[in-house]
Each structure stands twice: as C-alpha cells, then as structure tokens.
Amino acid sequence: xxxxxxxxxxxxxxxxxxxxxxxxxxxxxxxxxxxxxxxxxxxxxxxxxxxxxxxxxxxxxxxxxxxxxxxxxxxxxxxxxxxxxxxxxxxxxxxxxxxxxxxxxxxxxxxxxxxxxxxxxxxxxxxxxxxxxxxxxxxxxxxxxxxxxxxxxxxxxxxxxxxxxxxxxxxxxxxxxxxxxxxxxxxxxxxxxxxxxxxxxxxxxxxxxxxxxxxxxxxxxxxxxxxxxxxxxxxxxxxxxxxxxxxxxxxxxx
Amino acid sequence: xxxxxxxxxxxxxxxxxxxxxxxxxxxxxxxxxxxxxxxxxxxxxxxxxxxxxxxxxxxxxxxxxxxxxxxxxxxxxxxxxxxxxxxxxxxxxxxxxxxxxxxxxxxxxxxxxxxxxxxxxxxxxxxxxxxxxxxxxxxxxxxxxxxxxxxxxxxxxxxxxxxxxxxxxxxxxxxxxxxxxxxxxxxxxxxxxxxxxxxxxxxxxxxxxxxxxxxxxxxxxxxxxxxxxxxxxxxxxxxxxxxxxxxxxxxxxxxxxxxxxxxxxxxxxxxxxxxxxxxxxxxxxxxxxxxxxxxxxxxxxxxxxxxxxxxxxxxxxxxxxxxxxxxxxxxxxxxxxxxxxxxxxxxxxxxxxxxxxxxxxxxxxxxxxxxxxxxxxxxxxxxxxxxxxxxxxxxxxxxxxxxxxxxxxxxxxxxxxxxxxxxxxxxxxxxxxxx
Numbered sequence: 001x002x003x004x005x006x007x008x009x010x011x012x013x014x015x016x017x018x019x020x021x022x023x024x025x026x027x028x029x030x031x032x033x034x035x036x037x038x039x040x041x042x043x044x045x046x047x048x049x050x051x052x053x054x055x056x057x058x059x060x061x062x063x064x065x066x067x068x069x070x071x072x073x074x075x076x077x078x079x080x081x082x083x084x085x086x087x088x089x090x091x092x093x094x095x096x097x098x099x100x101x102x103x104x105x106x107x108x109x110x111x112x113x114x115x116x117x118x119x120x121x122x123x124x125x126x127x128x129x130x131x132x133x134x135x136x137x138x139x140x141x142x143x144x145x146x147x148x149x150x151x152x153x154x155x156x157x158x159x160x161x162x163x164x165x166x167x168x169x170x171x172x173x174x175x176x177x178x179x180x181x182x183x184x185x186x187x188x189x190x191x192x193x194x195x196x197x198x199x200x201x202x203x204x205x206x207x208x209x210x211x212x213x214x215x216x217x218x219x220x221x222x223x224x225x226x227x228x229x230x231x232x233x234x235x236x237x238x239x240x241x242x243x244x245x246x247x248x249x250x251x252x253x254x
Numbered sequence: 255x256x257x258x259x260x261x262x263x264x265x266x267x268x269x270x271x272x273x274x275x276x277x278x279x280x281x282x283x284x285x286x287x288x289x290x291x292x293x294x295x296x297x298x299x300x301x302x303x304x305x306x307x308x309x310x311x312x313x314x315x316x317x318x319x320x321x322x323x324x325x326x327x328x329x330x331x332x333x334x335x336x337x338x339x340x341x342x343x344x345x346x347x348x349x350x351x352x353x354x355x356x357x358x359x360x361x362x363x364x365x366x367x368x369x370x371x372x373x374x375x376x377x378x379x380x381x382x383x384x385x386x387x388x389x390x391x392x393x394x395x396x397x398x399x400x401x402x403x404x405x406x407x408x409x410x411x412x413x414x415x416x417x418x419x420x421x422x423x424x425x426x427x428x429x430x431x432x433x434x435x436x437x438x439x440x441x442x443x444x445x446x447x448x449x450x451x452x453x454x455x456x457x458x459x460x461x462x463x464x465x466x467x468x469x470x471x472x473x474x475x476x477x478x479x480x481x482x483x484x485x486x487x488x489x490x491x492x493x494x495x496x497x498x499x500x501x502x503x504x505x506x507x508x509x510x511x512x513x514x515x516x517x518x519x520x521x522x523x524x525x526x527x528x529x530x531x532x533x534x535x536x537x538x539x540x541x542x543x544x545x546x547x548x549x550x551x552x553x554x555x556x557x558x559x560x561x562x563x564x565x566x567x568x569x570x571x572x573x574x575x576x577x578x579x580x581x582x583x584x585x586x587x588x589x590x591x592x593x594x595x596x597x598x599x600x601x602x603x604x605x606x607x608x609x610x611x612x613x614x615x616x617x618x619x620x621x622x623x624x625x626x627x628x629x630x631x632x633x634x635x636x637x638x639x640x641x642x643x644x645x646x647x648x649x650x651x652x653x654x655x656x657x658x659x660x661x662x663x664x665x666x667x668x669x670x671x672x673x674x675x676x677x678x679x680x681x682x683x684x685x686x687x688x689x
Contacts, residue, residue, distance in 0.1 A: 040431075041454035132408045133430060136452040141493070168445070169381070169406035172436075176449040205447055251437065251448035 010108070015116050017108040019077065036128045042140045050125035051092060053114075068092045068139065071177075072148040073131045073165060078106035079228035080150055082113070085124040087219065091145075094138075095126040103128035132165060135173055142179040146220070149186045151230035154193040166197045168204065175206040178248040183210070187224040187243045189234045194242025207246040215245060272660040273319035273337070274521075274570035275586025275599045281329045283575040283630070285346065288639040289320035290599045291588030294334055296349065297635045304638035307344065309351040316340060319588050322364035322375070330392065333373055335361035341375050341385070341401075345392045352392060355385050355399050365415035365424070372442055374404060374424065376412035381405075382426055384442045402443045405436055411665065414463040419474050423450055423490060427460035429665040433478055435490045451493030458482035459665040464523040466532055468549050475547065477532055477554075479520030481665060485534055485545060487554050499554040501534055504543050519661060522571050527578035529608050531557060535569040535583065537658050542569060542583065542604070544621065560604055560621045566650040567602060570657060580605050580630075581621075584639075587653040598653055599640045603629045 010017050039045045047055040047065075055065070070088070072081050075095025084093055097103045106126040113121040129138070152165045161167075166186060174184060184207065186197045201207045215221055225231040225241050234241055275290040285305065287296045292314040296305040309315045318337035325332050325346070335341040341355040341364065359377035366373050371388040383401035390397065410428040417424055417438065424438045424446060433453035436446040458481030467474030475496065476488040483502025486495055502518045522535040534543040541561035545554050569583040586599030603624045626636060637643050 040457060133410070136432065136434075137454060141449075141451060169403070170408060172405060172445075172447045172449055173408075175447065176452075205444075252439070 010112070014112075016112045017105055019105065038129065038134050039137050042136075042138055042143070045138055050094065050127070051122060053122040054092075066092055067143055068094050069144055070094070070146045070148070071096060071131075071135075071139070071144055072150070073135075074098070074149065074152055075106060075126060076150070077102060077229055078109055078126065079231070080148060080223060081106070081124050081126070082109070082121075083223050083227040084220070085121050087223075089120070089123060092123050094124070096129050096131040096135075096138075097126060098128070098130055100128060132163075132170060135177055139177040141176055142182075144178050145182045147174055147178060147182070147184045148224075149184070149197075150224060150228055151188055151234075152186075152193070154188070154190045156192075161196075164193070164196070166200050168200050171200060171204045171207065175204070175248055175251075180248055180250050182248045183218075183245060184248065185220065185224055185243070185245050187231070187241055189230075189239045189241050191240070191242060194244065198242075198244040201244055201246045206249055206251055208249050210245045210247055218245075221245065271319065271337070271588070272656055273321060273588040274657045274660075275584045275588075275597075276320070276323055276571040277573045277582055277584040277601070278323045278325055278332070279573035279575050279582050280325050280346065281327060281576045283577065283580070284329060286573075286582060286631075286635065286639065287323055287325075287332065287334075288584055288586075288599060288601065289323050289334060289336075290586050290597045290641065291319050292316045292336075292338070293597065293641075294320055294323070295639050295641070296332075297631055297638045299631050299635070302631060302634060304634070305349045307349050307351070309342070315342065315351065318360075321360070321362055324364050324366055326366040326370045327368050328370050331366065331370060331387075333364050333366060333375075335364045335375050337361075341373065343373060343387065343390070347392065353385075353387065353390055353397055353399050355401050357383065357401070363412050363415045363426075365417055367438070367442075368417055368419070368421040374415055375401070376415055376426060378411045380407040380410040380412055380428065382407075382412060382415065382424075382446075386443060403445065404442060405434070405446045407432065407434060413459065413461055413665070416463040416465060416476075418476075418490060419465050419467050419472060425463055425476060425490065427463050427478060429459035431456045431458060431460060431480070431482075433460055433463070433476075433488070435476075435493065451490060453478065453486075453488040453490065453493050453495065455486055455495040455498070456480040456482055456484070458519070461520055461661075461665070462523040464525040464532060466525040466530070466547050468530065471549050475549075475552070477523055477525065477547075479523045479534060479536075481519040481662075483518045483520065483536070485520060485523065485532070485554060487547065487552065489552075496552040497554045499545055499556070501536055501543050501545070501556070504536075504539075504556055504559060519658075521661070522569065524572040524574055524581060526574060526581065526607050527576050529578055531607060533572055533574075533581050533583075533604075533607075535572055537568065537654075537661075540565075540567050542572070542581070544607070558621060560623065562602065562623055565600070566647050566654065567600060568654045569602075578608055580624075581607055585650065585654070586640075587657055597641065598649060600650065601629075601636060601639050 070093035072095040075097050081095045155163045188194045278287045285298045316338050321336040323334045332344040337360045339357045342351050343353040359379045361375050363376040373385045376382045382404045384404040385399050385401045407428045410430045414427045427433045435450040437448040460480045462479040464477045465474045476490045479485050485499045487497040518538050520536050524533045530547045532545050544558045546557035570585050572583040574581045581604045584601045606620045606622045
C-alpha cells in the first residue's frame with residue numbers, strides 16, 4: 001500500500017488516488033496488441049490476486065467456489081464498479097480496461113477503498129486486457145449475469161465501425177459468457193452509436209429487450225447515467241443519453 | 255497498424271508471400287490435388303493421367319498463392335482459395351470451375367459442409383464466410399456467388415475450419431491460440447451466433463485441426479496442432495481439454511542436428527479413417543509422427559515415428575482418402591528468394607497404417623514409405639504434381655527453413671522494442687489500400 005505522504009499521486013485527505021496523475025487519452029486502439037498477460041483459459045484466472053480477502057490461497061479456487069458474475073467492459077475510472085460493489089456486496093465483479101494508466105488508477109482506488117472501508121470492496125477488481133479479443137479467456141460459458149458497456153468509443157468513421165465494442169460478431173461472444181437470463185446494459189450519449197447498438201442487439205437471435213416494467217424495477221439502470229465520470233459529464237452538459245438493455249435468451253438449439 | 259500492413263500486402267514483408275505446398279486427396283482416391291503457389295495441379299488416378307483444369311479466365315487460374323484446398327465429402331466438388339481473394343469451386347467430373355466467390359481479404363482456410371450444401375471460407379481478418387451452393391449446377395455455366403458472414407474471431411488470422419463429423423458444429427482455429435466451436439445453424443446465411451464452446455489451452459497459434467472417430471464414438475474427438483509443439487485432444491461439446499501430447503520433444507529426439515527449438519510448430523494433422531491413428535507433421539522432423547488415440551481413457555500417445563531417411567523431406571501438408579489406406583504428403587514452397595527455381599514440390603506416400611485383416615493378430619502398425627514406383631500413378635503422377643521428377647536435396651533444406659520463417663512471421667505476433675514501436679506508430683498509414 002503506497003503511503004500518502006511519500007506518494008503525491010494519492011490524496012492525503014481521502015487516501016484515494018488523484019485522477020490527474022492517471023490521465024490518459026480517451027481513445028485507445030483495440031487492434032494493437034499491447035503486452036499484457038492473458039490467462040490461457042478461465043480456470044487460469046488468478047482469483048487470489050484479484051480478491052485476496054475472499055480467496056486467501058490459490059488452493060481455495062475450485063469448481064464449486066464463487067466466480068465473477070459482473071463485468072464492466074471498458075470500465076474507465078471505475079465509477080460504476082465502485083457503486084455496484086456496495087449495492088451487490090455478495091457478488092464478484094471485475095472491470096476490464098485497455099488503457100494502462102487508467103487500469104492502474106482503478107487498481108489503486110480499489111485498494112485504497114478496501115483500507116478506508118474495512119470489509120467492503122473485497123468483491124471488486126480490475127484487469128487490463130483487450131475485451132474484444134480475450135473475453136472467452138476470462139469467463140466460462142454462461143458465467144456472467146450482467147455485462148456493462150458504458151459510453152463506449154463511438155469510432156465515428158465508417159471504416160472504423162469494425163472496432164466498435166458492440167457489433168454483430170462480438171455479441172456472439174458476449175452471449176456465450178452471459179447466462180440465459182443474464183443482462184447486457186449499454187448506454188451512450190452519441191445518438192448514432194445508440195441506434196447502432198440497439199440495432200445490433202435487436203437483430204441478434206440470442207437477445208431480447210427488457211420491458212419498461214423490468215427497466216423500472218432494475219436498481220442498476222439509474223447508475224448507468226449517474227455513476228460514471230462520463231455520465232456525470234453528460235448530465236452537467238445537459239446531454240441526452242441512449243440506453244439499450246437486453247436479456248440473453250436461449251438459442252434455438254437449446 | 256501491424257494488422258493492416260500484413261493484410262494490405264506490406265512491401266517489406268516478402269517472407270509472408272512464400273506459401274507451402276498443400277495436398278488434398280479425393281475421398282475415394284479418384285484423384286489427388288496439389289497446390290504450389292498459384293499453381294493448381296490435379297492427377298486423375300482412374301484414368302491415370304494429369305487433369306487440365308477449365309476456367310473462364312487464363313492460366314494460372316489463381317493469381318496468387320493458393321492457401322487452402324478441399325474435396326467435398328461426396329467427392330463431387332473441389333474448392334481452392336488463397337491470396338488472390340478468390341474461392342473457386344470446381345466440379346470433379348469435368349474439372350471445370352463452376353463458381354468463383356470473391357472475398358474482401360486473402361483467404362486462409364476453407365471447408366465444405368458434410369452434406370455438400372455450403373462452402374465456408376475464412377479470411378485473414380478473422381471473418382468466416384458461408385456460400386450457399388445447393389442449387390449450383392455442376393454441369394452449368396460459371397455462376398459467381400456472394401458470401402454471407404457466418405462468424406468472426408476478432409482481428410485474428412483464422413488458420414483452419416472444420417465441420418464436426420455429425421455436421422452440427424463448425425470449428426474455427428486462429429493464431430491467437432483459440433479454437434471456437436459454433437453451432438452450425440439450419441440457416442447458415444443468417445450467421446452462426448450460438449457458440450457451443452471454446453477449446454482453450456494452446457499457448458501458441460493453432461495451425462491444424464482434425465476429428466478422430468470410432469464406431470462407438472461417432473461424434474469423435476477434436477485434435478489440434480499448434481506452434482507450441484503440442485497436439486491436444488478435446489471434447490468439443492464442453493470445450494474440455496482431454497489430453498496434451500508434447501510432440502515437439504519427439505521431433506527433437508529423432509533429429510540430431512540440435513538446432514534452435516524456437517518454432518517447432520506442428521504444421522498439419524491427418525486422421526487416418528477407421529483407425530485410432532492420427533498423423534502429425536512437425537517442423538524439424540523429416541517424416542511424420544503417428545499418434546494413437548485411446549477412446550476409453552481419452553488420451554493420446556506416440557505410436558510410431560515414421561522417418562524419411564533418403565531425402566530432406568519435412569512435410570508441409572498431408573491428406574488421405576476415407577479408406578485411410580495410404581497417407582499422402584507433400585513438401586514444397588511457392589518460390590525461394592535466391593534460387594532460380596520457380597517453385598518446388600516433392601510428394602511421398604506412406605502405406606501400411608491400418609491394421610490388416612485378422613482381429614486376433616497383435617496391434618502392429620507397419621507403416622512403410624513407398625518408393626516412387628510403388629505410388630499409385632507413379633512417374634506420371636509425380637511428374638504432374640511435383641512439376642518435375644528430379645529433385646535437388648540442398649534446395650529442399652533451404653525451402654524448409656524458408657517455410658518455417660514464413661509461418662512464424664505470419665502467425666506469431668512480432669515483439670517490437672519500445673523505441674521502434676513509437677517510430678512505427680508515427681509511420682503507420684491508416685488509409686485503405688487502393689483497390
């Protein structure tokens with residue numbers, strides 16, 4: 001644990017990392033393979049490293065033990081994860097982020113929160129990875145109950161649409177890691193992207209939209225636009241957000 | 255960016271253009287096909303003479319290296335595809351091209367559904383496409399088809415495509431160590447969205463796939479070969495890894511040259527039908543390794559190493575018919591940079607792989623490398639498929655090295671030191687290549 005006095009990147013008052021020392025460009029190229037370790041398979045994910053208080057020794061992770069159920073894809077500075085951690089204290093969740101500095105920030109933030117709030121935030125962690133290539137390496141079939149895609153990179157140019165994190169092909173993989181009944185949450189302030197994501201989900205045979213009543217009843221929906229930096233910025237600027245929340249349904253062969 | 259410069263044909267990546275020779279054998283051994291570079295050569299074993307392919311365009315019918323060839327299960331169709339972004343479907347009766355499908359990117363793998371109704375091909379950007387061919391008139395005029403996207407491995411070169419024996423699944427392997435098993439739907443043109451499993455375990459690019467079945471287990475197991483020098487056995491329904499066989503150490507044992515073990519990749523697999531054997535071709539080994547699969551214990555073990563002693567022969571591709579009597583393999587290269595040779599190919603056959611007759615006799619595999627005269631079609635076949643009868647040993651060693659380098663360059667992500675990465679970012683060009 002870094003000491004607050006010696007390390008100016010941490011605030012003396014809150015013990016939390018200061019964002020300005022972890023600034024990075026908003027955009028990162030998902031096509032370039034940066035050099036971060038990738039687990040060979042979901043069984044190789046190091047639960048002890050991510051959740052040390054819940055899995056003190058490596059031997060404790062077996063077929064019956066608890067596994068990650070929520071994934072925040074492109075978690076940014078971790079706003080959503082931090083809110084979800086206390087809302088669902090019994091659920092393991094992980095953020096996936098491509099940018100190095102930002103992942104470091106989230107890591108430090110979680111560690112600091114665990115110190116300042118004993119017993120809390122033990123269920124949340126972050127991993128630096130390219131979720132467009134390696135999601136099947138982290139999660140078994142039907143493992144996740146919720147997946148989040150908050151304010152993803154719009155990749156405006158048509159030739160870059162293939163880099164969008166929600167696409168017809170990638171939805172196959174997201175459907176694979178989500179359990180039947182699992183929910184995918186997407187939100188953006190870019191209208192065209194919102195229409196794109198909705199259309200992709202609508203056309204995919206393994207997703208169906210949530211009804212208005214279901215959306216009303218879901219405590220997570222509100223967090224999509226309020227819990228993150230991006231969401232707060234959009235609200236400050238009086239912008240509009242476009243959400244598409246869908247449920248994973250059984251395939252035709254099941 | 256690295257991906258695009260490979261795909262748009264970077265001028266400084268000459269090594270990637272070197273293509274290994276590949277072979278395919280008709281299911282009832284009516285014919286044998288070999289592709290070396292852009293040259294497609296077929297020998298008809300029933301009439302005992304070479305085949306002249308017929309197409310609307312001018313020879314060579316493929317304008318660039320052919321990377322994948324395949325016969326359909328019923329033997330009526332033959333497919334060839336490669337770096338010229340064309341998938342050509344041929345009738346094996348007339349050897350006329352009956353359909354030409356355009357791909358946006360260079361094609362790296364091809365497969366035909368067991369019922370012969372669909373052709374699937376994969377490109378170097380990771381997309382698998384499907385073409386509907388059930389109303390294709392085998393004797394009709396050339397009809398060019400359009401392909402629909404079936405599934406994709408994000409930004410990865412797909413190295414192999416295989417249908418499961420029961421036709422329910424399509425398996426795709428990539429250079430990012432992954433094998434994806436997808437349900438092949440009733441309406442493939444709408445996409446294969448349901449993933450059955452991922453077979454994860456390899457630590458390098460996956461280079462080859464094969465299914466091995468037995469009478470008791472008709473759906474069989476999946477075998478995969480990789481750049482990590484292993485062959486692995488999988489249950490595709492669950493994606494579980496049943497066994498791993500370190501064939502790389504076998505190659506090192508047989509070869510005494512003690513060269514670097516950097517890229518001792520498995521290059522091809524061929525399951526011998528009606529037996530529990532699978533042949534493995536691996537870089538550095540002059541010959542093949544025969545692995546035996548035990549279906550009850552779900553394990554793999556080395557049954558025999560078949561060495562080729564008189565020649566420098568490291569197989570680049572293998573094939574056999576449904577009868578599994580003979581294993582055909584080829585070594586060759588599209589062109590060598592420094593040599594005068596346009597292309598090289600050498601073909602060999604191994605027989606005696608299957609147990610003969612008597613069930614009481616001991617489990618003896620006596621595989622034998624046939625001499626040139628003992629091969630079906632002998633001199634005429636060799637002349638047609640190899641391009642010539644004479645072989646220059648020294649050139650084949652250089653060829654083996656060149657192919658090894660080409661495969662590594664293509665399938666293994668280059669690790670650049672930090673300084674050159676920054677420089678590369680500055681000079682990279684995101685503009686689309688001119689059509």
